[in-house]
Protein backbone atom coordinates (compact mmCIF):
# COMPACT_ATOMS: atom_id res chain seq x y z
CA UNK A 1 0.00 0.00 0.00
CA UNK A 2 1.44 3.44 -0.87
CA UNK A 3 1.34 6.35 1.58
CA UNK A 4 -1.69 8.03 0.00
CA UNK A 5 -3.71 4.79 0.19
CA UNK A 6 -2.75 4.46 3.87
CA UNK A 7 -3.69 8.07 4.64
CA UNK A 8 -7.04 7.70 2.85
CA UNK A 9 -7.86 4.40 4.60
CA UNK A 10 -7.24 6.06 7.99
CA UNK A 11 -9.14 9.17 6.91
CA UNK A 12 -12.28 7.16 6.12
CA UNK A 13 -12.33 5.81 9.68
CA UNK A 14 -11.60 9.26 11.15
CA UNK A 15 -14.37 10.98 9.18
CA UNK A 16 -16.93 8.34 10.17
CA UNK A 17 -16.09 8.98 13.83
CA UNK A 18 -16.06 12.76 13.48
CA UNK A 19 -19.51 12.72 11.89
CA UNK A 20 -20.84 10.86 14.94
CA UNK A 21 -19.18 13.30 17.35
CA UNK A 22 -20.20 16.57 15.67
CA UNK A 23 -23.34 16.52 13.52
CA UNK A 24 -23.64 18.71 10.42
CA UNK A 25 -26.26 20.91 12.13
CA UNK A 26 -23.67 21.85 14.79
CA UNK A 27 -21.03 22.73 12.16
CA UNK A 28 -23.56 24.95 10.41
CA UNK A 29 -24.17 26.84 13.66
CA UNK A 30 -20.50 27.90 13.92
CA UNK A 31 -20.16 31.70 13.99
CA UNK A 32 -17.54 31.32 11.27
CA UNK A 33 -20.06 29.73 8.93
CA UNK A 34 -21.49 33.14 8.00
CA UNK A 35 -18.11 34.84 7.70
CA UNK A 36 -17.42 36.35 4.23
CA UNK A 37 -14.54 34.37 2.74
CA UNK A 38 -11.41 35.84 1.11
CA UNK A 39 -10.40 34.56 -2.34
CA UNK A 40 -6.86 33.21 -2.51
CA UNK A 41 -7.10 32.91 -6.31
CA UNK A 42 -7.82 36.65 -6.62
CA UNK A 43 -4.93 37.53 -4.33
CA UNK A 44 -2.53 35.36 -6.32
CA UNK A 45 -3.65 36.86 -9.65
CA UNK A 46 -2.76 40.34 -8.38
CA UNK A 47 0.51 39.43 -6.67
CA UNK A 48 4.09 39.54 -7.94
CA UNK A 49 5.33 37.11 -5.28
CA UNK A 50 2.48 34.59 -4.78
CA UNK A 51 3.74 32.87 -1.65
CA UNK A 52 1.34 30.49 0.16
CA UNK A 53 3.13 29.66 3.39
CA UNK A 54 2.30 26.44 5.21
CA UNK A 55 2.05 25.42 8.85
CA UNK A 56 3.56 21.91 8.91
CA UNK A 57 4.92 20.19 12.01
CA UNK A 58 5.88 16.87 10.46
CA UNK A 59 5.31 14.84 7.31
CA UNK A 60 5.62 11.30 5.98
CA UNK A 61 8.67 12.33 3.92
CA UNK A 62 10.60 14.17 6.65
CA UNK A 63 9.05 12.92 9.92
CA UNK A 64 9.67 15.80 12.36
CA UNK A 65 10.10 19.28 10.85
CA UNK A 66 9.42 21.50 13.86
CA UNK A 67 7.23 20.86 16.91
CA UNK A 68 8.30 24.01 18.77
CA UNK A 69 6.49 26.77 16.89
CA UNK A 70 3.01 27.84 17.82
CA UNK A 71 0.42 28.37 15.12
CA UNK A 72 -0.65 31.78 16.48
CA UNK A 73 2.88 33.21 16.04
CA UNK A 74 3.39 31.45 12.71
CA UNK A 75 0.16 32.89 11.25
CA UNK A 76 0.95 36.42 12.51
CA UNK A 77 4.51 36.10 11.23
CA UNK A 78 3.38 34.97 7.78
CA UNK A 79 0.89 37.83 7.57
CA UNK A 80 3.52 40.39 8.57
CA UNK A 81 5.90 38.88 6.02
CA UNK A 82 3.43 39.70 3.23
CA UNK A 83 2.47 36.20 2.06
CA UNK A 84 -0.68 35.86 -0.10
CA UNK A 85 -2.20 33.05 1.89
CA UNK A 86 -1.56 30.42 4.54
CA UNK A 87 -1.97 26.66 4.31
CA UNK A 88 -2.83 24.82 7.52
CA UNK A 89 -2.38 21.06 7.65
CA UNK A 90 -5.24 19.63 9.69
CA UNK A 91 -4.36 15.92 9.49
CA UNK A 92 -3.19 14.70 12.87
CA UNK A 93 -1.75 11.21 12.35
CA UNK A 94 0.70 11.96 9.52
CA UNK A 95 1.27 15.73 9.82
CA UNK A 96 0.64 16.55 13.49
CA UNK A 97 -2.02 19.12 12.62
CA UNK A 98 -5.62 19.68 13.73
CA UNK A 99 -8.76 21.69 13.10
CA UNK A 100 -7.83 23.69 16.20
CA UNK A 101 -4.72 24.85 14.29
CA UNK A 102 -7.02 26.19 11.60
CA UNK A 103 -9.19 27.93 14.18
CA UNK A 104 -6.18 29.55 15.87
CA UNK A 105 -4.77 30.67 12.52
CA UNK A 106 -8.18 32.19 11.73
CA UNK A 107 -8.19 34.07 15.03
CA UNK A 108 -4.69 35.44 14.52
CA UNK A 109 -4.61 36.72 10.92
CA UNK A 110 -6.70 37.96 8.01
CA UNK A 111 -4.99 35.88 5.35
CA UNK A 112 -6.93 33.55 3.07
CA UNK A 113 -6.58 30.15 4.79
CA UNK A 114 -6.30 26.84 2.95
CA UNK A 115 -7.50 23.77 4.81
CA UNK A 116 -4.75 21.29 3.77
CA UNK A 117 -6.47 17.96 4.17
CA UNK A 118 -7.20 14.69 2.40
CA UNK A 119 -10.82 15.42 1.51
CA UNK A 120 -12.89 12.34 0.75
CA UNK A 121 -16.30 13.48 2.07
CA UNK A 122 -18.48 16.63 1.86
CA UNK A 123 -18.51 16.67 5.66
CA UNK A 124 -14.85 17.79 5.68
CA UNK A 125 -15.77 20.75 3.47
CA UNK A 126 -18.39 21.82 6.01
CA UNK A 127 -15.74 21.48 8.72
CA UNK A 128 -13.37 23.66 6.69
CA UNK A 129 -16.00 26.40 6.52
CA UNK A 130 -16.97 26.06 10.19
CA UNK A 131 -13.35 26.37 11.34
CA UNK A 132 -12.56 29.46 9.26
CA UNK A 133 -11.04 28.26 5.98
CA UNK A 134 -11.35 30.18 2.72
CA UNK A 135 -9.98 27.49 0.42
CA UNK A 136 -10.09 23.71 0.23
CA UNK A 137 -7.68 21.31 -1.40
CA UNK A 138 -8.92 18.45 -3.57
CA UNK A 139 -6.36 15.80 -4.54
CA UNK A 140 -7.05 14.21 -7.94
CA UNK A 141 -5.07 11.07 -7.04
CA UNK A 142 -7.60 10.07 -4.37
CA UNK A 143 -10.87 11.17 -6.03
CA UNK A 144 -12.93 10.13 -9.04
CA UNK A 145 -13.95 12.70 -11.65
CA UNK A 146 -17.51 12.60 -10.24
CA UNK A 147 -16.25 13.25 -6.69
CA UNK A 148 -14.10 16.17 -7.87
CA UNK A 149 -17.19 17.67 -9.53
CA UNK A 150 -19.45 17.03 -6.51
CA UNK A 151 -16.98 18.35 -3.91
CA UNK A 152 -15.85 21.38 -5.91
CA UNK A 153 -19.43 22.45 -6.66
CA UNK A 154 -20.33 21.99 -3.00
CA UNK A 155 -17.33 24.12 -1.93
CA UNK A 156 -18.28 26.85 -4.40
CA UNK A 157 -21.84 26.87 -2.98
CA UNK A 158 -20.22 27.75 0.37
CA UNK A 159 -18.10 30.50 -1.25
CA UNK A 160 -14.88 28.56 -0.74
CA UNK A 161 -12.09 28.63 -3.35
CA UNK A 162 -11.00 25.26 -4.71
CA UNK A 163 -7.38 24.23 -5.29
CA UNK A 164 -7.18 20.99 -7.27
CA UNK A 165 -3.88 19.12 -6.92
CA UNK A 166 -2.40 16.89 -9.61
CA UNK A 167 0.80 14.87 -9.99
CA UNK A 168 0.59 13.83 -13.64
CA UNK A 169 -1.09 14.34 -17.00
CA UNK A 170 -3.82 11.74 -16.48
CA UNK A 171 -4.96 13.38 -13.23
CA UNK A 172 -4.94 16.77 -14.93
CA UNK A 173 -7.10 15.63 -17.85
CA UNK A 174 -9.73 14.05 -15.64
CA UNK A 175 -9.99 17.14 -13.42
CA UNK A 176 -10.54 20.05 -15.80
CA UNK A 177 -13.95 21.56 -14.93
CA UNK A 178 -15.34 25.06 -14.32
CA UNK A 179 -15.92 24.63 -10.57
CA UNK A 180 -12.16 24.90 -9.82
CA UNK A 181 -10.24 28.11 -9.15
CA UNK A 182 -6.64 26.93 -9.00
CA UNK A 183 -4.63 24.00 -10.31
CA UNK A 184 -1.77 22.90 -8.08
CA UNK A 185 1.04 20.71 -9.34
CA UNK A 186 2.71 18.73 -6.59
CA UNK A 187 6.42 18.39 -7.28
CA UNK A 188 6.73 15.57 -4.73
CA UNK A 189 6.48 12.02 -6.03
CA UNK A 190 4.43 10.39 -3.30
CA UNK A 191 5.90 6.94 -3.95
CA UNK A 192 9.59 7.91 -3.71
CA UNK A 193 9.21 11.34 -2.00
CA UNK A 194 11.67 12.75 -4.58
CA UNK A 195 10.92 16.34 -5.56
CA UNK A 196 11.43 17.78 -9.03
CA UNK A 197 10.36 21.17 -10.36
CA UNK A 198 10.25 19.53 -13.80
CA UNK A 199 6.80 18.15 -12.85
CA UNK A 200 5.46 21.73 -12.62
CA UNK A 201 7.24 22.76 -15.81
CA UNK A 202 5.92 19.82 -17.86
CA UNK A 203 2.31 20.00 -16.67
CA UNK A 204 2.11 23.79 -17.11
CA UNK A 205 2.13 23.27 -20.89
CA UNK A 206 -1.17 21.38 -20.87
CA UNK A 207 -2.94 23.32 -18.11
CA UNK A 208 -5.75 25.60 -19.33
CA UNK A 209 -4.95 29.29 -18.78
CA UNK A 210 -8.24 30.18 -17.08
CA UNK A 211 -7.05 28.55 -13.84
CA UNK A 212 -4.50 30.10 -11.49
CA UNK A 213 -1.41 27.87 -11.52
CA UNK A 214 0.20 26.91 -8.22
CA UNK A 215 3.44 24.96 -7.80
CA UNK A 216 3.60 22.89 -4.61
CA UNK A 217 6.34 21.18 -2.57
CA UNK A 218 10.12 21.15 -2.58
CA UNK A 219 10.48 24.90 -3.15
CA UNK A 220 13.42 26.08 -1.07
CA UNK A 221 14.91 29.04 -2.93
CA UNK A 222 14.01 32.29 -4.65
CA UNK A 223 15.76 30.90 -7.76
CA UNK A 224 13.22 28.05 -7.90
CA UNK A 225 10.39 30.60 -8.08
CA UNK A 226 12.16 32.63 -10.76
CA UNK A 227 12.56 29.38 -12.70
CA UNK A 228 8.82 28.58 -12.43
CA UNK A 229 7.32 32.03 -13.12
CA UNK A 230 7.98 31.91 -16.91
CA UNK A 231 5.84 28.73 -17.00
CA UNK A 232 2.84 30.77 -15.84
CA UNK A 233 2.89 29.93 -12.12
CA UNK A 234 1.33 32.62 -9.90
CA UNK A 235 1.28 30.68 -6.61
CA UNK A 236 4.03 28.82 -4.72
CA UNK A 237 3.19 26.61 -1.76
CA UNK A 238 6.09 26.43 0.69
CA UNK A 239 6.10 24.48 3.95
CA UNK A 240 9.28 22.91 5.21
CA UNK A 241 11.62 25.68 4.04
CA UNK A 242 9.96 28.13 6.48
CA UNK A 243 8.84 25.70 9.19
CA UNK A 244 12.29 24.16 9.75
CA UNK A 245 13.59 27.49 11.10
CA UNK A 246 13.17 28.99 14.60
CA UNK A 247 10.95 31.76 13.24
CA UNK A 248 8.84 30.76 10.22
CA UNK A 249 7.46 34.30 9.75
CA UNK A 250 10.92 35.87 9.77
CA UNK A 251 12.15 33.28 7.29
CA UNK A 252 9.17 34.01 4.98
CA UNK A 253 9.82 37.78 5.29
CA UNK A 254 13.45 37.38 4.21
CA UNK A 255 12.41 35.10 1.34
CA UNK A 256 9.86 37.63 0.04
CA UNK A 257 12.33 40.51 0.40
CA UNK A 258 14.90 38.55 -1.67
CA UNK A 259 12.24 37.64 -4.23
CA UNK A 260 11.40 41.32 -4.75
CA UNK A 261 15.06 42.31 -5.35
Ligand SMILES: O=C(O)c1ccccc1NCC(=O)[C@H](O)[C@H](O)COP(=O)(O)O
Pocket residue numbers: 003054056059060061062186188190216217218219237238239240241
Ligand atom coordinates in the same frame (compact mmCIF):
# COMPACT_ATOMS: atom_id res chain seq x y z
O1 LIG B 1 5.06 16.41 2.62
C1 LIG B 1 4.92 15.19 2.53
O2 LIG B 1 5.79 14.36 2.91
C2 LIG B 1 3.66 14.58 1.98
C3 LIG B 1 3.52 13.21 1.91
C4 LIG B 1 2.35 12.65 1.46
C5 LIG B 1 1.29 13.45 1.05
C6 LIG B 1 1.41 14.83 1.13
C7 LIG B 1 2.58 15.40 1.58
N1 LIG B 1 2.72 16.77 1.71
C8 LIG B 1 1.65 17.69 1.57
C9 LIG B 1 2.05 18.87 0.80
O3 LIG B 1 1.44 19.10 -0.23
C10 LIG B 1 3.18 19.75 1.27
O4 LIG B 1 3.08 19.89 2.64
C11 LIG B 1 3.21 21.15 0.65
O5 LIG B 1 3.16 21.10 -0.73
C12 LIG B 1 4.49 21.88 1.09
O6 LIG B 1 5.62 21.12 0.71
P1 LIG B 1 7.08 21.46 1.25
O7 LIG B 1 7.36 22.90 0.91
O8 LIG B 1 7.99 20.54 0.52
O9 LIG B 1 7.08 21.25 2.71
